[in-house]
Amino acid sequence: MPLDAKTSKDKKTFKSVGTSPIRPDGLDKVTGRARFGADMSAPGMLVGRILRSPHAHAKIKSIDTSKAEALPGVKAVITSADLPKHKGADEDILINIMARDRALYDGHAVAAVAAIDPAVARKALKLIKIDYEVLPHVTDVDLAMLPDAPLVHPGRYDGAAENEHLASGLQEKGKAKSKRKSTNIVSRYDFGHGDVKKGFKQADVIVEHEFTTEATHQGYIEPHACLANVSSDGSGELWVCTQGHFMVRDVCAALLGMDVSRLRVTPSEIGGGFGGKTTVFIEPVALALSRKAGRPVKVVMSREEVFRASGPTASSSIKVRLGARKDGRFVAAEAVLKYQGGAFPGSPVEMGAMTAFACYDLPNVKIVGYDVVTNRPKQAAYRAPGAPMSAFAVEGCVGELAEKLGMDPIDLRKKNAAVEGTKSSYGPTFGPIGLVETLDAAKKHKNYKVKLGKNQGRGVASGFWFNFAGNTCVNINLNVDGTLALAVGTPDIGGSRASMCLMAAEELGIPYDDVRAIIADTSSLGYNDVTDGSRVTFASGLATINAARDCAAKLCERAAKIWGIPADAVKWENGAAHPAGSNAGNFPPLSIKELAAQAHSTGGPIAGHYEVNADGAGPSFATHVVDVEVDPETGYMKVLRYLVVQDAGKAVHPAYVEGQFQGGAVQGIGWVLNEEYIYGEDGRLQNPGFLDYRIPVCSDVPMIDTVIVEVPNPGHPYGVRGVGETSIVPPLAAVANAVSAAMGVRATTLPMSPPRVLAALKSKST
């Protein structure tokens, strides 16, 4: 239920919120004391290692582990035979963490060992003999949709209906219908309203392009790591770097047939995730090894394993058509999106479809999305999953429309921008949103006025992300000295503990330094959804504020008891209980420190808590402006300046809000320029390392300018919107538009690596 909508409108001045103090976990992180996933050890600990398929698609005819088991120092060897056979929702996860009868991608786990040291473990992996029968594979989304494509899951998807849809879908006419029952197309998604056929008839200008993007990886610097310890009574502990330890607990318990109450999961500090740590990979394997060996087992992925066997994002193939009247008003828009999400269903195409045109007020819009399976690792969420690719395609067309109409690209966007009351392209009607405000601020910014030189181009793009809320549970305990221990259940991936402390301090009227936030383990707090969907500052923040209010109410009750007056005659203000009015009596205020000092003798400890399935997350919009220079002889691209303007609702800790803006922008720059999964003819990943999977380095980028727009979200007591994900939605399009402007030819293929740019320039001149 939307909470305290009235408060958010009333709350205009803040004391703590809106400042940027040093984060509570900062000292440990600058001194090397912070403990991340691989930093924990346990007495008697073994080293766990995983054997992975070298084939993109192969039948596993047999696995012989006898020699590995016989090797001195090896304490356990497991294969899928050691894991329960699940059916239903968890089955895909189970098969993804350990192949059952077929290896579905290069890097798919097939067996695992636990040994006394890394050298023995490595030797043991070499002694496991697997008889593979190599099968035909497919890694490309368009090829995977062809009627004669190798099937990733033969017989599993009755795709006749989807194929019919595909054949009769927009712009797909004339393609042969497949008679085959089975297919790699897993789902079809439809969104939109109005009548696009009619709409396009009203258009004076229509632009249409086909776009492709390659799969990218979240590229978090910390590889997946965990330490599992299962006792002989079946209870277990898991130390793990994850975005959601409650999720890890529930999924692992289900996969391994354990009681949820018997598995305690403690989240380590997390060295980046960006969505890539919202599922399990090695955790159930480590638990199964520990259970079999009877000793603690630590599993740490190598960087190569991270690339080959965690969850990159989808690659995509997108067709967009956009029509406008001469005055710039959009009259019709349609898109067909095809995303491959690896070996299992669940590509983010639905969200790509929903976000594609969300920035615009469209009378007629139609979007179709196809989820396609291929012989690649199962994709995982990556920061605004699905949205950057479709924004790349749509905003590319918007950019071209601006050129064709001779309109300023910001003016064109403003003319068509979604506002409060606009019926969104994915269905619901928007509440108060801040897209127009970001466009206005971008246009006013100094970067937009810089004159460009030769071979330089400017790109503009806007982007949208829903932002999530969800299940959240927070505790606040008042310590004897009047400070607060704040326990939240959402792993802190980018400074959220500081934001929580700020909100608790704000609500209770006490100094920021008097609140200390920790991320509590699964046995100490009620269920919390994963740190995802830009939900933490919103949802855990909302719960923190309400837990603080609960705490304040109890403090007032205590003061009332001490004063001998009714509880409702006491109010909480500036960190102290006060009589609510002159009728209540004339008592000097009781500060939180005074109440805390006597708590144990006036009725016991004082705590606040709050649990909620939160809603009311406010969508966030952004507009990015970027200037690039292209070397026409080599295709080398340099980003000259970059501006992020985004609506944060209310920036709780502005420095970390800026950090989210800047980080998202640079990840986007990497995606558009150089990052890509490169597969060979053999279906093997050719660049599973940071040398050839090229994320931007420090010297690749300029300072990233930011403007924080604040259009309050009525669903949050302070007006907060999530900010983490929207920042990666516009950059692909913004940079592509800038490079297109500099080259004089539209970039439709990502990444726009120098060979592609040079080829595009050549095609223009011929």
Add this chain to the structure above:
Amino acid sequence: MRYEAPETIKEAVGLLTKARGQSRILAGGTDLMVQMRSGMIEPDLILDIKRIPGMRDIVAEKGGFRVGAAVSGAELGEHAKVSKMWPGVVEATELIGSTQIQGRATMVGNLCNASPAADSVPALIAVGATARIVGNKRTRDIPVETLAKGPGKTILAKGEFVSSVFLPKALPRTGSVYLRFIPRTEMDIAVVGSGVCLTLNPKGVVTRARVSLGAVAARALLVEEAADVLLGNKLNDDVLERLAAVASDAATPINDKRGTVDFRKQVAGVLTRRAALLAFQRAKG
């Protein structure tokens, strides 16, 4: 696997000669450690040469410089006299990896690793450097371009290793340059590399020229046809265009994850033209 750190060349050669299975020299270790970790190699002997006197020294010799096999890129870059005489070589070596890699990686390691894309090699070829090979029977000096046979393969026999590289004395009015193309600004393997060394007469006419290309064939190339275009000429637009065309033609690259044939051929020409122009400016002083 055995680790040894001998203190003389004789001892080192003896260990290498006697060793069974694979042996690897450890100087900077920046390639060795990566190859071992990936399981690409499992050497039986790791021979650390850094404790042998002279391996970490840069010594003036016959007007040029002898650079020990374990001199890191950072150490070379900090040597003012070498940097002044052969800026192309120093620049090329300093392009190998990050600051961290520079603290360890060596020019000789780069050479002996025999990667077609090694940055320092085209620069060394261009300046006419020689490599000193020590071994059981004899010590010999060879032109650097003859060391590599192909990717990862050298002419070194069992018991031999490269102890130093010699950079000859630069003639007056000589300029050396190495340029490479990578998609990022740092931390990449050359997609194309071009080393050019020019000597001018007082009138600005090229009297000596050496041009070398990296990452466009199985090993770094000495492109004599390109040098011929420059010899006897000043660097006008026509000469530069012909140079670019000859360099592009000399490149016989492959398509791979780092670049395409078309791209590499074109960029080989562009970089060689740019390198020649810069070398010309340096030679003029």
Add this chain to the structure above:
Amino acid sequence: MLTVRLGGSLVSRAGGRTEFQLEGRNIMEMLRHLGQICPELQPMIEKNVVSVAVDGQIYRDALLHPLDPGNEIILLPRMAGG
């Protein structure tokens, strides 16, 4: 009667139908009714892979959220973030 519109994969599952008139005082009752009149959607409802947008707000796992005939109600796929 509630007017409920469908989006995403629900449309193809429901054989192309995009709008339903349904009974229900809350999301749970509405979904139950939808499953009855459109059994093709029942597995998705059971698997909890739907979200419900009510007057522009997206609800996940909020079965007891009250509904009113005046609400704009849209069934969407359940979303995941990064």
Add this chain to the structure above:
Amino acid sequence: MSNVHVTTTINGDETEYVCRPDESLLDVLRDRLGISGSKEGCGTGDCGACSVTLDGRLVCACLVMGAEVAGHKIETIEGMADGEDLHPLQQKFLEHAALQCGICTPGFLIAAKSLLERNLDPTETEVRYWLAGNLCRCTGYDKIVRAVLDTAKDMRKAARKTSAKKSAKKGARHAA
């Protein structure tokens, strides 16, 4: 595999250990000695999260053999602060919010310290190229570069003050 016995100096402390020849210095620090502030992001020298100094020279601990450092001096993130006193870079990283997840932070701090020991007045470009071997996926580098430039500015000021006073002290503590 014959183990090697090594005596070396880590953060000023003479330290002995035994390791296999295929173990990196990073493996030794983290797994044998429990000095886990240096992080492994790649194991191939591409991310810089394991940056340490070896005889004052910036290196990736993952590309140094544990066996080869006998008699040398190693400095890690654990030795950067002087007891309770943070190094100015550590303080500035906190103030500038120059870290988000924090996994790359030890490597960046060691690398930046190494830069400022050589050049107390670096340009933005010099900072960016010096730090190009340290990957950060969270911040977009902006606040890291600002923190380093701001530290340099403060350290220059401190150095000027000290030299003006002709103090017996050896310049600002960290301004080598």
